[in-house]
Amino acid sequence: MPVLIPRNVDELVEVFQANPQAKLLAGGTDYMVEVNLHGRKPETMISLRRVKELTEWSVRTNQSRITIGAGVPYADMEHGEIARLVPALAQAARTVGSPQIRAAGTLGGNLGTCSPAGDSLPVLAALGATIHVIGPDGNRDIEFADFMVGVKKNSLQPAEFVHSVSLPLVEGWQGYAKVGTRNAMVISTASACLVRDSDEGFVAIALGSVGPTIIRAHAAESWLMKSTSLRAGSQLAPSIAQEFGRRVAQESRPIDDHRSTADYRRHAIGVLAQRLLTRSFS
Amino acid sequence: MSSTVVSTGTRPGTLGTSASRPDGVAKVQGGFAFSSDMWADNMLWGATLRSPHPYARIVSIDVSGAYAIDGVATVITADDVPGKLTYGLIVQDQPVFAAIGDTVRYSGEPIAAVAADHPETCQRALAAIKVVYEVLTPVTDPEDCVSGIAEQIHPDGNIFRHQRIISGDTTIVGAIQVEGTYEIGMQDQAFLGLESALAVPDSGGNGLEMYVATQWLHEDRKQIADCLNIPEENIRLVLGGVGGAFGAREDISLQVHTALLAMKSGRPVRISYGREESFYGHVHRHPAKIWMKHHADSNGKIVKIESRMVFDGGAYCSTSPAVLVNGITHTQGPYKCDNAVVDGWAVRTNNPPCGAMRGFGVVQACFAHESQMEKLAAATGLSPVEIRLLNAMETGDRMITGQIMDSVAPVAQCIRETDAIPMPPPMSSSADLRTIPGGTGLTAQPSNIRRGVGWGVSIKNLMYSEGFDDYSTARCRISDGVVTIKFATSEVGQGFTMLAQQIARTVLGVDDVFLDTIDTQVGSAGSTSASRQTWMSGGAVQAACRAALEKLFDHIAAKNSMNRSELEIEGTDIVDRLTGLRVAVHAAIEGVDIDCTEEYHHPATEDMDENGQGNCHVAYAFVAHRAVVDVDPELGLVKVVQIATAQDVGRVLNPLSAMGQLEGGIAQGLGLAVMEEIIVKDGKVRNPSFTDYLLPTFLDVPTVEMVFIEEHEPKSPLGAKGIGEPPCISVTPAIANAIRQAVGRDLPRVPIRPYDICL
């Protein structure tokens, strides 16, 4: 099986265009499981490891945005500058697998797999991330909401790849919480990211593992913005937090499976929403 | 039987010290050869075709497609089994392969095996075998087997064993009564070193040599020889490096398949399971449903216990009858009780076969009786400690089987010492959120958490029961200055190889002890299970070393004109107590040739009668656990903060190793309490991987505070009791009781799932 090893983005575009059936391999923490456990047999692989641009990240202060390369591993998001700028992403990164998985697994891989349980995805959804994609026809930007279209389905076209993800730097509070039956290294049974922009008085909450895609609880968000002030210095009534949780739960669409039940997921997502909101005021 | 203990020295490497393991460094550095690392020239790879259906008739099997693939050396089915078509530890009811016309009885049952030049070729060959099934409706509810309404799915019937215990006055009624129905889920042993075997056929075609990761070499050999129809002497079994066992390697898994492929192809063959296949390849802990009713007088003294236990044995017998007897004979737990009515069934269903796992039936019984003790405490107004002390069993008590407790039984001491261990500090309001329930998921603040404390105390039988003579053998050779010990005891990670060296160093006064290959070239050691090898094989090694020492004394007394009857070992010297004359052992054994093989047998036990009466167990060990658990009642998430434990160990032979057994057992019992379960629906395993079969991580295991109760057991050759199983038994109900206390719910089932707590 040929493995193609492009050294920069231009080469990557070229080899991918020449081999549109080829499989991209970043950290391999999802794809090698497919190969080893589920008998997936790729005909050609493209290794992304040597494409240095994909592993870079940068901040454009004038636009208050951070751009994180698709090849940046979780280990680099857990601590340091990225963690300081996007704490919810750091919290989500810390929940992924074990140290070994976090050293190898990448943002691009999480987006490539696009599982409803992907831990970075609710953060991208809540922050309204833009996914920079490069393909045979050049570059395009896809809003996260349009990127994930189903269970393990994204809107990438053949020979397109994720170059980087751009996130706004939000003034205010953000946090991620994830429920699993174990205290570490567990696939989420329900997760949520809440972002509260205390300048704009704006809130966003995105839910993982409680539907076929990441769900933005838009109705609950607008109810909350109408019902209470989210600006810095304001107070939150416990009854508001509770009602917010109830409304968020209503917007989830969970299923029963061997990991948990729909009832529990719906309940848990409501608790997470209530707690995250409360936390954003403390 | 000798009960004296060779004095505990502080000489490095002797008994009582934390001697290091001969295999330790290699294991830590990754150099240890596990059975899955073995290799032979010209080796083929083997793989197994398994049924996807829990219950189906095999209409036809067409293997021609597999033979058409380049690189496939041989394909075998039931037609290729030259000897016995079935195997099994107690009853031989499990087919080597399911045959045409017969049925498969569990999802994952073997149908054929292939040997080929590459694992990938094997996978293609398996895919090319065509099996036509007539799919049948599986029997999955054990109660349907007890009531008899289920279809009979095997000629032997659907009941593996039905046994009752009737003890004392069954008409007594207690002033206080508490009852409950409890359920225990199916736990997996989840050893890390997967099943693997390498079979190398003799050039003459009459026999073979096999390297296999197993718990009992001689029993494996017997079953392989029967199926292959060749004499046992023609098979040499060598222990392949074993990465954990916990009961899952008692039964045959790939042994016969590997041997058959090697015999038929005339080439070495290795089969190694992956994790998913491992879930299908070995037996699991029996799921059980247990009803219990305790009668107590108004002070809380237990006067009678009634119980009904149903163990789901799955498709084949394995050790189900023995597991059931362990369950019912431990109904009373470590408490005094004269009167009892217990009824137990182990039944056959189309669920995965169940058999041995650490705790062997007692785990299930203990979860029920310790849940009951908490209810009894509440009903009498006593504390969990008081109710248990009030009823604590003592040496000399008559048990519900009529057997007199003749082991050291420091139950009250275990409880008191555990109670004396300081409680952990309360949760700080600024605790690292990763260390509270929810862990790295950051789901809670300290203010969301409630703390509970729960107790569990248990009794566990040691060694095999019901008349079984599970003896062990060891050989000690002193040859030209070198001491070598040989045994067939499976080292599965428990540290017996280290212990054997400690014993030899202590008895013989030498520092260097060589260990011969662990294989069938010496008598049986019995199984590495039932907490028995320290007692049994430890007893055999001690006996062999002592016999060798006697001969050495004969020789040295004659040679140096010492007083034969006055000789003893002092450190590394042989000393004449009368004259004070001493000779260094290392000098004394130069040029000497001594070879002693000894067997150790435990006192005989007997079968139980139809009322469950009889001296069926050899000896017992006890342990107490106190669990401190933080719970998030709203999300149902749990963090076990601290386990305090005092265990009756007889005598600590290696402190570090003993600590390891206790900590490991506690982690395994914690797993059963809150996360480990094989989920079976309609006869199919839904989570055959470590993605969804969750084992505790470092953030899940608690701080363990332990006390060893060292009251030497006179019946034990080294004064020590088996310590492997007790740690995992009562920790499960202790954690469940703590969660119950924190949230005020019944929680009659383990593992306790988040939704059991909060919905």
Ligand SMILES: Cc1cc2nc3c(=O)[nH]c(=O)nc-3n(C[C@H](O)[C@H](O)[C@H](O)COP(=O)(O)OP(=O)(O)OC[C@H]3O[C@@H](n4cnc5c(N)ncnc54)[C@H](O)[C@@H]3O)c2cc1C
């Ligand atoms: C033990 C274990 C634990 C895990 N725990 C978690 C967890 O807790 N949370 C979680 O979210 N995930 C978890 N995962 C899954 C996995 O680690 C993550 O999804 C990770 O982000 C995948 O990244 P990767 O670089 O390893 O992807 P790869 O395996 O290399 O690729 C995954 C998919 O994405 C595609 N892809 C990769 N890069 C790009 C790109 N730049 N553009 C387009 N497509 C691309 C690949 O072609 C492939 O289809 C776990 C995995 C394992 C093995």
